[in-house]
Amino acid sequence: DAGVTQSPTHLIKTRGQQVTLRCSPKSGHDTVSWYQQALGQGPQFIFQYYEEEERQRGNFPDRFSGHQFPNYSSELNVNALLLGDSALYLCASRWAGTGHGYTFGSGTRLTVV
């Protein structure tokens, strides 16, 4: 059990559509980060949420947006899907105190056709 729960596990969408991915962090964790992992590559940082605000952002266009709720869960939204958005999307959570690494979920496999 990863402790971080992501849903759905798999998703197929059509170009131009919008998608929402969900993440429940590990109990006790208050910081959530999202990553995109394309085949054969390491996870690429999308953004990080803490106290319901986006705190850090990677090099992703505005089509990628997110939200964090008061219970620390988070959503990743992608608008106007492109074929290149097909990837594994990972959610990771940690406690904001220093000295803690991230716990990763199993990811959502998004396929854009």
Added chain:
Amino acid sequence: AQSVSQHNHHVILSEAASLELGCNYSYGGTVNLFWYVQYPGQHLQLLLKYFSGDPLVKGIKGFEAEFIKSKFSFNLRKPSVQWSDTAEYFCAVIWTNAGKSTFGDGTTLTVKP
């Protein structure tokens, strides 16, 4: 741009052989360093982390890593690998002034019984 480089894309070893996986990162100030492992069909798991203090860090499953500040390196080592160590290994860096995390592209380790 801040970057993380893992030198070996695929390493093949026999059981009981010693392992060293390279990880170098670009200069950018104070860093937090991580190694993650992803076993086939499973989520990313934290192997070990370095935030400060003793540059030789011991992690789970007999792995260790050494932070060499002058070389911007954080190489992962294990004296004697087992077949069950077959997995993909990712080095990750957080530059504390930026707060963003960057992963290397990973090294696939195959251990032959």
